[in-house]
Amino acid sequence: MTPRLGPRPLPLHLAAAAASWLSGIAALPLSKSALPGLKPLWPEPLRRAAERLASLAPDAAGAALAREGTRRAAAFLTGLERYARHPYRRDLPEPPVLWQDGSARLRDYGPADGLPLLVVPSMVNRAYVLDLTAERSLLRFLSAQGLRPLLLEWDVPDAAEHDFTLTDVILRRLEPALDAAIVAAKGPVGLLGYCMGGTLAAALAARRPDDIAGIAFMAAPWDFHADAPHQAEIGRMAAAASLPIVAALGVLPRDGIQALFTMLDPLTALRKFSAFGRLNPGSPEAARFVALEDWLNDGIPLPGPVALECLAGWYGENMPGRGLWRIDGAPVRPEAIRRPSLHLIPARDRIVPPASARALAERMPGAERIEPSIGHIGMVVAGGAEAQVWRPLAEWLAAVIGSRPTATPARPKARRNAPSRSRPAPAAPAGRTSRG
Helix, strand or coil: CCCCCCCCCHHHHHHHHHHHHHHHHHCHHHHHCCCCCCHHHCCHHHHHHHHHHHCCCHHHHHHHHHHHHHHHHHHHHHHHHHHHCCCCCCCCECCCEEEEECCEEEEECCCCCCEEEEEECCCCECHHHHHCCCCCCHHHHHHHCCEEEEEEECCCCCHHHCCCCHHHHHHHHHHHHHHHHHHHHCCCEEEEEECHHHHHHHHHHHHCHHHEEEEEEECCCCCCCCCCCCHHHHHHHHHHHHHHHHHHHCEECHHHHHHHHHCCCCCHHHHHHHHHCCCCCCCHHHHHHHHHHHHHCCECCEEHHHHHHHHHHHHHCCCCCCCCCEECCEECCHHHCCCCEEEECCCCCCCCCHHHHHHHHHHCCCCEEECCCCCCCHHHHCCCHHHHHHHHHHHHHHHHHHCCCCCCCCCCCCECCECCCCECCCCCCCCCECCC
16 A cells, blocks of 8 residues: 655655754753743743753753653654554545536536535635545535535646636636536525635625525635734735746646645644554544545645735735625625625634634625634534534525525526536446545
């Protein structure tokens, strides 16, 4: 069995861990020297540790720090090795493909007579986090509740998609996928957007309100500077650093995207893999960790222009939050989406600050909000997700989509800048396994 290569990018995680250990040794002289004025500002655990070190001879203190650093390094590397060699491999059968164009495809989770729901995930991670395992699958749960999830699945952009902008994503991928969903459903459909997919879904709903019965957002960012004004400079710097990579490759590669997420908390990998190394490798908890970590490391490159628009336009200039984001020249106005909306805003979200997602709800008339005490990814995979998120979401969607008018739709009209290149794709053979 081929060992895993993650967590990605592995050199960055190893460097961050090494810097953490070495900084303790480098800071040892400061704990004993001319910083008495700062010690009252230290947290209590740090003060106690400094006092213990101060009571030791210099050589003994250095040796104690070296032993602790060695212990922590061993715990981290043990976790990495056990993850790399863990026998878990995702083996859920893939649902059939209803529509496909380029690297995008629409998977039909059924049942055929269920209430139709177009699901739009983020473009920077694969969509199967919504169908992670047999025990942790939001989409299979919704299907069992009488809904018919139609998952828009992103894959590695092909050469023709390297020049895609966000306008291309909406007009040439989301709108044709919506047309395919409407044909299958014989009428308007519900819309569900997760993370970046929620931001894209808002633009889609603003352009096609008559085709949407209602829209639910899960941790969808809108005001990218809410509670984080420093994001502006970070976004501009990230865009500038990404320019030569995009120019050379045509995309922002998955390791570049993962590096940006790592900078939110550089020591995340150190903490979680050290803890994983202490688990029983054969336990269900260990298998759940590996399943989620495999997904996190199975990212997707972003088309170059899309990446730069998101980094510079969203994070750098806060175009959506300021009302300046445009698709095909027209501003995206959430306040004009006169459809029922539900906003699930996880209170413990460290990827999309709750204030960023609340900004979208505040702009939409009659918006309903639920703020579960859960995290960004936890809302779709955590043990408490079914009670706090899945069930209320399913009940809301069933009520909204169930009241939609149905009619046999006319053949979709061609749209400007959206040449029809879609093609039907054959259903996947039974038992075929998905990526990761």
